[in-house]
Amino acid sequence: MAKTLAEKVWDAHVVRKGDGEGANAQPDLLFIDLHLVHEVTSPQAFEGLRLAGRKLRRADLTIATEDHNTPTLDIDKPIADLTSRTQIQTLRNNCAEFGVRLHSLGDAEQGIVHVVGPQLGLTQPGMTVVCGDSHTSTHGAFGALAMGIGTSEVEHVMATQTLSLKPFKTMAINVEGTLRPGVTAKDIILAVIAKIGTGGGQGYVLEYRGSAIRALSMDARMTICNMSIEAGARAGMVAPDETTYAYMKGRPHAPQGADWDAAVEYWNTLRTDDDATFDVQVDLDANTLEPFVTWGTNPGQGVSLSEAVPSPEDFGDENAKAAAERALQYMGLEAGTPMKDIRVDTVFLGSCTNSRMEDLRAAADIIRGRQKDPNIRMLVVPGSARVRLEAEAEGLDKVFKDFGAEWRFAGCSMCLGMNPDQLDVGERCASTSNRNFEGRQGKGGRTHLVSPVVAAATAIRGTLSSPSDLDPAPESAAIRTDAA
Amino acid sequence: MEKFTTHTGIGVPLRQSNVDTDQIIPAVYLKRITRTGFEDALFSAWRKDPSFILNQEPFNAGSVLVAGPDFGTGSSREHAVWALKDYGFKAVLSSRFADIFRGNSGKQGLLAAQVAQDDIELIWKELENAPGTQVTVDLTSKTVVCGNIVAPFEIDDYTRWRLLEGLDDIGLTLQHESDITAYEATRPAFLPKTLPARLS
Numbered sequence: 001m002a003k004t005l006a007e008k009v010w011d012a013h014v015v016r017k018g019d020g021e022g023a024n025a026q027p028d029l030l031f032i033d034l035h036l037v038h039e040v041t042s043p044q045a046f047e048g049l050r051l052a053g054r055k056l057r058r059a060d061l062t063i064a065t066e067d068h069n070t071p072t073l074d075i076d077k078p079i080a081d082l083t084s085r086t087q088i089q090t091l092r093n094n095c096a097e098f099g100v101r102l103h104s105l106g107d108a109e110q111g112i113v114h115v116v117g118p119q120l121g122l123t124q125p126g127m128t129v130v131c132g133d134s135h136t137s138t139h140g141a142f143g144a145l146a147m148g149i150g151t152s153e154v155e156h157v158m159a160t161q162t163l164s165l166k167p168f169k170t171m172a173i174n175v176e177g178t179l180r181p182g183v184t185a186k187d188i189i190l191a192v193i194a195k196i197g198t199g200g201g202q203g204y205v206l207e208y209r210g211s212a213i214r215a216l217s218m219d220a221r222m223t224i225c226n227m228s229i230e231a232g233a234r235a236g237m238v239a240p241d242e243t244t245y246a247y248m249k250g251r252p253h254a255p256q257g258a259d260w261d262a263a264v265e266y267w268n269t270l271r272t273d274d275d276a277t278f279d280v281q282v283d284l285d286a287n288t289l290e291p292f293v294t295w296g297t298n299p300g301q302g303v304s305l306s307e308a309v310p311s312p313e314d315f316g317d318e319n320a321k322a323a324a325e326r327a328l329q330y331m332g333l334e335a336g337t338p339m340k341d342i343r344v345d346t347v348f349l350g351s352c353t354n355s356r357m358e359d360l361r362a363a364a365d366i367i368r369g370r371q372k373d374p375n376i377r378m379l380v381v382p383g384s385a386r387v388r389l390e391a392e393a394e395g396l397d398k399v400f401k402d403f404g405a406e407w408r409f410a411g412c413s414m415c416l417g418m419n420p421d422q423l424d425v426g427e428r429c430a431s432t433s434n435r436n437f438e439g440r441q442g443k444g445g446r447t448h449l450v451s452p453v454v455a456a457a458t459a460i461r462g463t464l465s466s467p468s469d470l471d472p473a474p475e476s477a478a479i480r481t482d483a484a
Numbered sequence: 485m486e487k488f489t490t491h492t493g494i495g496v497p498l499r500q501s502n503v504d505t506d507q508i509i510p511a512v513y514l515k516r517i518t519r520t521g522f523e524d525a526l527f528s529a530w531r532k533d534p535s536f537i538l539n540q541e542p543f544n545a546g547s548v549l550v551a552g553p554d555f556g557t558g559s560s561r562e563h564a565v566w567a568l569k570d571y572g573f574k575a576v577l578s579s580r581f582a583d584i585f586r587g588n589s590g591k592q593g594l595l596a597a598q599v600a601q602d603d604i605e606l607i608w609k610e611l612e613n614a615p616g617t618q619v620t621v622d623l624t625s626k627t628v629v630c631g632n633i634v635a636p637f638e639i640d641d642y643t644r645w646r647l648l649e650g651l652d653d654i655g656l657t658l659q660h661e662s663d664i665t666a667y668e669a670t671r672p673a674f675l676p677k678t679l680p681a682r683l684s
Contacts, residue, residue, distance in 0.1 A: 015667040016660050024645040029660060031667050033675055041561065043517035054654070057664075063678040069515060083515040090517045101678050109683060120684065122676050134560040134584060148584055150562035151519075152591035152653065160657045162664055166640060198502055199554040199580050232557060234583055252682035259674040266672065298502045298557070319501040319552055319601075326500070386684065416511045416559075435558060437506040439529050 002273035004170045005239050006205040009145040009270065013128050015162055027164050033127040033144075035157050036113045037064035037100065039091040040418070041132025045155035046094040056098040058161045063122065064095050064102040067112045068418045072381050072408035075105050084419065098158075111384020111410040114138040114352040118222065119386055121251025125240035125267040130157055135352045135434065137228040141221035142248075143240035143270045145205070148229060168234050171204040172278040175212040177286035182467040184362070185220035186354060186432070186451035188212065189227040190292035191284060194302040201233030204280065207272060208238050212286035218247040219358035226353045227434050230299035239271045291466040293339055294436045294449040296327035301436075303339060305454065305466050311335035330438055331446050332426065339464050342448070346429040347378040347459040348441070349405075349452055351415035354432035355383030359452040360391050364399040366456035369473040371403075373462030378405035379421060381413040405459070417442045430458040485593045487650035488623055491574040493547030495619035495630055496537055497611040501552035505585065508556065508564040522563060523570040538571075542616040549576045550607050550619070556585025556596075565592045575621040577628060577637070579604055590643040591653060597621055599628060603635035623648060 003011070010030065019025035035058075042064070049056065056062065069084040079085035088105070095102040103109040109116060114135055117123040125143035130136060132154040139146035153163060175188055193200075206228050213221070221238045228236025238244075245264060248254045255263040272278075290304040301324070303310065312324040312335070328335060333342070349355070349363050360382065372378060380400045382388035388410055391397055397407045414421040415433035423429055423445025432455050436447035448464060457465040513525035530536045537543050549568070555578035556564060565588045568576065576594065579601040589596040599607075610631045611617055620629040621637075623644060628635045646653070657664075 016663045021641075023641050024649075025642060026656070027642055029657060029663070031664070031671075033671075034678075040514050044519040044562075047517075047519070052654070060677040060679040068511075081515075087515050087517055099679075101681050120682075122678060124676060127675070132560055132562075134558065136560075148560040150560050150565070150584060150588035150591065152562060152588065156654050156657065159654045160661075160664060161668075162657060164642075164653070164657065166642075198557050199582075202580065202583060229558075229584075232554070232582055252684050253676040253678075255674040255676075262672065263674040266674075298504065322499070323501050416506075418511045418514065435504075435506065437504045437558060439510055440506045443510075443529060 002276035004272040004276045004278060005143060005207055005237055005270055006145060006168065006170055006235070009126050009128065012126065027166050029162050030128060030165050032130050032157050032161055032163060033061060034117065034122055034129045035062045036117055036129065036131035036136070037062060038067050038113045038133065039087045040068045041151050041154055042094065043087065043090045044151050045158055046098065048155040049158055054159045056100065056158050059099040061161060062100050064091060064100050065110055065113050065116050066091060066105050068412045068416065070105050070411040071419050072411055072413050072421055075409045108385050108389065111386065112352045112355065112412055114226065115356060115383030115387065118142065119384060121248060121254035124248065124263070125244060126270050130163065134229045135226050137233070137236045138222050138226040138352055140225040140228065140235050140237040141218060142244055143237055143267070145235055145237065147235050169204045169279040171201065171206050171280040171282060173206050173208045173282050173284065175208065175210040175284045175286050177212055178215070179212060179286050179289060182453055183289050183291055184451040184453060185216055185223040187289055187292040188284065188286070189224045190294065190299070190302045190449060191289055192282070193227065193231045193299050195284065196231055196282060198230060198298050198300040199232045201228060201231035204233050206231070206233045206236040208236060213238055214241065217358055218243060219356040222356065223353055227299065230434060240267045291451060291454050293454065293464055295331065295333060295339065296324065297330055297436055297438050299434065299436060299449060301327055302449070305339050305464060307339060309333045309335050309337045309339065340469070342464045343462055344428045344430045344448065344458055344464065345376065346423060346427060347376055347455050348414045348429055348431040348433065349455050350379065350381030350383070350413050351433035352383065353434045354452050355381060355387065357387055357390055359432065360387070360396050363452040363456040364396045366453055366467055367403045367460065368399050370460050372405065372459050376459050376462055378459045379408060379414060380405050381408045382410050384410045414441050416440060430455050430464060485650045485652060488593055488595055488647040490620065490622040490624065491547065492618050492620040493574060494542055494545055494616055495548045495550050495607065495611045496543045496546035497608040498537060498549055498551040499608060502554045502557055503551055504558035505556060505561050505564040506558055509561065509567040514561055514563050519566060520570060522567040526567040526571045547572050547574045548619040548621060549573050550604060550611065551576060551578045553578060553580040553601060554582065556582040558582070560584045562588045562592065565589050565594050569594050577604060577607070590646065593647060595621055595623060595647065597628060597637035597639060599635055599637045603633065606633050
């Protein structure tokens with residue numbers, strides 16, 4: 001029978017077929033190839049194991065890193081916030097007790113869990129990947145079935161290396177055409193979410209397809225899959241291809257020699273069959289896409305940067321109208337204001353959505369040789385210590401510092417403000433992260449989600465801006481068209 | 485897990501869509517390493533506003549939350565479910581739940597009952613017209629009763645069965661441990677292992 005990519009990966013991991021229909025019918029039990037762990041959603045799971053006298057079944061398929069609580073300054077000093085320090089120390093104790101490999105603050109492989117897995121080559125096509133973090137969908141960029149789970153499921157995976165999963169539906173997101181200069185993967189996914197809504201993907205595994213997706217780098221595909229969860233999807237995937245293999249080859253945990261050949265032979269089968277059908281198809285035209293930005297307090301409340309803040313009256317549905325009213329009030333915005341007239345206070349370049357080499361390079365290419373708006377503070381937070389090292393080897397740190405941005409250590413940072421990197425009440429931020437929820441980046445903070453190149457252009461002009469709004473740089477800094 | 489068959493308690497109308505997990509419990513509260521004691525964290529930003537529904541009697545004693553569509557969107561934090569439970573909520577009614585939130589609820593014995601938006605609107609009106617009205621959520625018959633309103637709700641069969649029986653997920657899975665062991669023996673050799681560490 002013809003199958004979609006998601007169905008192929010699912011079927012290859014069924015440990016025990018579900019019981020079918022019936023009141024107590026167990027769903028399919030799936031094997032989990034890789035379990036990523038961080039300090040926030042794991043302590044209660046480890047404690048659960050201890051209380052039940054259970055073992056960690058597969059330490060060799062588990063890896064941990066510290067990311068949510070970690071400071072991005074003074075990382076050689078003890079963490080100032082006591083509860084943060086305790087949570088990190090708890091992870092260290094648990095990993096030592098259960099034999100889990102941990103990349104701690106200060107280690108070259110430490111960083112945001114979703115940056116670390118791919119960079120080590122642990123995320124591979126066709127795998128099942130889980131983590132107690134909703135942005136696990138990131139790993140779907142490799143053609144893996146990757147899902148965020150709650151702490152009870154974290155404990156379940158620790159004890160059994162499996163998960164009972166309800167069947168899913170399939171949705172194809174077809175993006176055809178060529179992105180214009182200054183338009184990026186981030187704009188694709190923001191446009192998709194605005195189109196289908198924050199609940200539009202619910203119950204579905206999304207597969208991103210089409211010529212515009214095929215043309216993207218792995219870093220860019222990760223940006224897209226990362227935000228699948230913001231459309232409510234269970235997972236997002238891109239079929240592996242030569243771009244994927246080129247990224248994988250030579251990574252520390254990538255297969256080698258005969259194993260590599262066997263792996264590639266298998267990976268080549270991981271494509272949706274031509275005669276397979278999706279439950280839903282969504283089309284997006286890459287040719288006409290513009291830089292996208294959010295105006296509200298959920299990731300579906302977005303428009304093209306060239307448009308204006310919408311009016312609640314624009315929404316037919318009563319709930320959407322009420323949500324828009326509330327969002328405008330929280331965001332301190334008037335309907336009808338051109339998005340490009342909105343002045344921001346802070347620019348945040350980072351998060352598991354946009355903190356990889358390509359993101360940093362794209363932003364650096366915009367700001368090189370230009371001046372930062374003096375009223376803007378800009379934080380650049382690489383996704384991992386390894387990304388930071390690579391960026392420094394290319395001299396990007398110097399570009400950011402010369403521009404007047406703060407060059408920080410790796411972690412989740414201001415995406416969710418669990419560490420000291422937070423917005424103040426009323427502070428407005430152009431952020432390359434994934435959620436513009438009320439108070440997400442700090443109590444009372446106001447978030448506009450943008451791409452790295454829009455973030456960079458905004459830091460120069462002080463108002464939400466696209467690279468095409470900039471005057472030519474003194475020493476012409478070409479805008480990369482392949483930017484994340 | 486405690487068995488859940490039926491619950492009756494004061495209904496709390498939360499007229500809002502897209503109640504995300506950062507609103508249910510802000511990230512700052514996720515630094516704790518315990519599984520209980522999150523009642524202070526529930527809706528903590530909104531509770532600073534005296535007009536917020538949970539700051540009004542008799543809603544502050546509510547145990548059935550009646551929310552707008554897309555409840556629990558955003559992060560995977562199970563703390564959102566713990567906070568609702570610790571506050572005293574036994575059930576949440578919405579026309580649409582985020583998948584991970586719904587899954588987490590099922591693991592923790594919080595009933596996430598999917599009710600048609602038209603019925604939610606009727607229940608909102610009833611609860612606002614007669615504050616303190618009790619809502620009964622009956623998992624056996626999959627119905628919600630509020631005043632004269634009787635509405636069906638949806639929940640997947642397996643979660644319903646586990647809630648009714650109060651069963652522990654891990655224990656259920658470990659009944660199939662031999663299947664897991666058999667599967668493990670068939671995994672291809674090229675798949676990665678995290679141990680020993682290979683570093684770049």
